[in-house]
Amino acid sequence: MSDGKRDEEVMRELLRRYGQTYAAEAHIVLxxxxxxxxxxxxxxxxxxxxxxxxxxxxxxxxxxxxxxxxxxxxxxxxxxxxxxxxxxxxxxxxxxxxxxxxxxxxxxxxxxxxxxxxxxxxxxxxxxxxxxxxxxxxxxxxxxxxxxxxxxxxDVWPEFGPFVDAKALQGAERLGLPRDTSALVRLAGDATHAEMASALVRAALDEDVVADCLNRAGAAA
CATH class of the missing domain: 1.10.340.30 (Hypothetical protein; domain 2)
Structure with a gap:
């Protein structure tokens, strides 16, 4: 599997399973x-x-x-x-x-x-x-x-996006994804910027998230 295809699969699994913003998890309809x-x-x-x-x-x-x-x-x-x-x-x-x-x-x-x-x-x-x-x-x-x-x-104040902070970039690194905002946005496809950033943060905070996404992406190859 090429690096590009591998990155697409990892991001797809990350967003599919962990692409909920923290606001949404807190039942905030932003x-x-x-x-x-x-x-x-x-x-x-x-x-x-x-x-x-x-x-x-x-x-x-x-x-x-x-x-x-x-x-x-x-x-x-x-x-x-x-x-x-x-x-x-x-x-x-x-x-x-x-x-x-x-x-x-x-x-x-x-x-x-x-x-x-x-x-x-x-x-x-x-x-x-x-x-x-x-x-x-x-x-x-x-x-x-x-x-x-x-x-x-x-997502509601789009003039400030795409905003990918240091913690989200840490998650990208742990997943082996690019540490470049534009590249991450391309990989995220139709996902919102906030969903993508939150998913990456979840990877930064939890090793199990990283392992799960990498395993599922490998299985999908």
Whole structure:
């Protein structure tokens, strides 16, 4: 099997089995509207900590179920209510600090952006570096969290895509795929940029994902 054919098979298996975005896994129907964008930002915050992605996703759902779905409700909740919701999701190691950061971040979004991340998008004007910098002004969101947010929202904010961050490129390397965004996009075919990037991240985070895709691609040869 040629290298090109091999790469196509690996990417096909990766996307078929692991091409779900983390927002979708958290039951966020991502649209260019304030609430799902905010929930995706909070998810990026949670995912950026040194904790299992499955716990971050479960915690995102727990915050939603607790009614903490937008900056206003997040800031109106007491610190203890935020701690309790984080705990129900399993996010206990960082719950107290994260509860404080979510409250402060919600207030900053209200004060500076009217609680609407689309205003941040307008300010960035298509420049991913500017958007990354603006997102990082929120408490608790560093370079990793900013990259996760851009990775997840690029399908609804297409001017920032294709966005393939360092973690996604690490996944490509582990799978033996090119570390070139344009080449990866070509291999992904009809998959969205966010689906492709998320699938590659899953490969970076889990050796079993890599082994599964390589084995299935080999069997399909």
């Amino acid at each position: 649209r260019d509207t304030p609430q799902p964008l905010y929930r995706t930002l909070v998810l990026a915050h949670l995912l950026s900590a040194r904790i299992r992605a499955s716990v971050a996703v479960a915690t995102s759902r727990a915050l939603y179920e607790a009614g903490l779905r937008d900056p206003g409700r997040m800031t109106e909740a007491t610190w203890q209510q935020r701690v309790d919701a984080l705990g129900r999701g399993g996010y206990r190691r960082y719950d107290e600090r994260t509860a404080t950061q979510l409250g402060e971040g919600g207030q900053l979004l209200i004060d500076r952006w009217g609680g609407d991340l689309r205003r941040m998008r307008e300010r960035a004007d298509g420049d991913a570096d500017v958007l990354r910098q603006l997102v990082r002004e929120l408490p608790g969101i560093g370079p990793v969290g900013a990259d996760i947010f851009l990775r997840e929202v690029q």
